[in-house]
Amino acid sequence: MDKKQLLRRALTTVSQAAENFDHSLMVALFHAKLLFVLDNFDAAERECRRALRMETPNDPNWDDIPPMAALGADSDSRVSYVKKQLHVLLKQIIVVAALYWSSMKNAPQGQRVVSVTVDTLHAHYDGIDKSAAKTISDATRFLKNQESWSFWICLNSRCDGKKFSDTSSLWQHTCSKHRDELWGKLQSLIDPEYWENTSQDDHSLVGITLSHQSDAFLLPRVQDMFESLLLSPSVGIQAEPFAEMRQRKCREGSEILGSIREKLRMLPKDTLSTEFQECCSGIEKLWLKFLEVTFVDYREIILPLARSYQWIELKKRIPFYLNHPGTRRIGFADANIDIICGKVPAAQ
Structure with missing residues (x-):
């Protein structure tokens, strides 16, 4: 029986120990290294992150086995x-x-790594995060109907995040549905170009596109994913839930409107004065900030969701490559099984 067969037999015991001693950093590290050596990269990554989230671990102690497994004069x-x-x-x-x-x-x-069908991505999240699955459906439907990923949202809770493709539509809706003296005053002060037919550049997030022919998300910039992961390996790929994003934008947008109201209240009566011009300039800047805050691009959410799935699938494929006849094993997964009980060598 070779070493790897022995390690596979040991994995069940070690995994159970990691579950039983869930505040042990040493057990978690041993478990993660064992998973890595056995080419279970996704599980190894999850175990590393679980360990890093421990705020008050029970170890390491000075007398841990093996001796000097964790260096340091104090806890x-x-x-x-x-x-x-x-x-x-x-x-x-x-x-x-x-x-x-x-x-x-x-x-x-x-090539199979750089694309994922809408149905596959939806099914993946439907089993683990219903809200993410709904966002995928909503984003796909919106993109197909509007031929755009982006929109502005109405802040009024009665509108339930109603979407507008340009600022002119948002302005007309707000003035007609949410009557307020603020809008009339604001319209008289700011440059019309700031509220008439303004649309957002739809090319700010180029890491994902939707192929209507195959009904699949295309994610060709895989190297971007690696660079992001290397910058923050302990964080991984995270997506802000759409509901939280909308709540945050509504809160920030409401705060900006409050600031605009305050400036309008303090607006000097002398329209030729320097103070009046400075106040108008400040109001315009706040309005532009409002438009920026209330702007939503579905790709901000769909891209990390798709990237996360892409990352999981890529890790699943690595063992098939490593174990293929003629493939030169890479990293320390093949180099030295003894790292399970020793220091992890630095990434090359």
């Missing part, structure tokens, strides 16, 4: 040492994945 130093090892292991996972991608990006297997 904080030893915890810091182990967490550095976890960070290094996370980077190793990303490096192995990046090397795999470099060798496979032009092959058929690589």
Whole structure:
């Protein structure tokens, strides 16, 4: 029986220990390294992140086994040492994945990584996050109907986040449905170009497109994902839920409107005075900030959701590549099984 077979047998016991001793950094690190050596990169990454989230771990202690497994004169130093090892292991996972991608990006297997059908992505999130699945459906429907990812939202709670494709539509809706003396005063002061037929550049987020022919999201810029992961390996790929984004934008937009009201209240009567012109300039800047805050691009949410799925799928494919006859094993997964009980070597 080779070493890897023995390690696979040990994995069940170690996984159970990690569950039973869920505040042990040392067990988590051992578990993560074992998963890595056994080519279970996704699970290894999850275990690293679980360990890094521990605020009050029970270890490492000075008498841990093996001796000197965690260096440091005091508890904080030893915890810091182990967490550095976890960070290094996370980077190793990303490096192995990046090397795999470099060798496979032009092959058929690589092409399957850069796209995911709408149905597949929806089904993935429908099982783990219903709100994300709904956002995927809403975004796809909106894009197909409007031929755009972006829109402005109405802040009024009665409108339930009603969408507008340009600022002119938003302005007309607001003036007709939410009558307020603010709008008349504002319209008389700011340049019409700031509220008439303003649309947002739809090319600010180019990492994702929708192929209508295959009904699939295309994510060709895989290298961007690796760069982002390497910058923040412990954070990973995160998407702000649409409901939270909308609430945040409504809150910030309402605060800006409050500031505009205050400036209008303090507006000097002398329209030729310097103070009047400065106040108008400040109001225009606030209005532009309001338009920026209330603008939504679905790609801000769909891109990280799709990237997260893409990252999971890419990690699943790595073992098939590593274990293919003739493939030169990469990273330390093949180099030295003894790292399970030792220091994680730095990513190359």
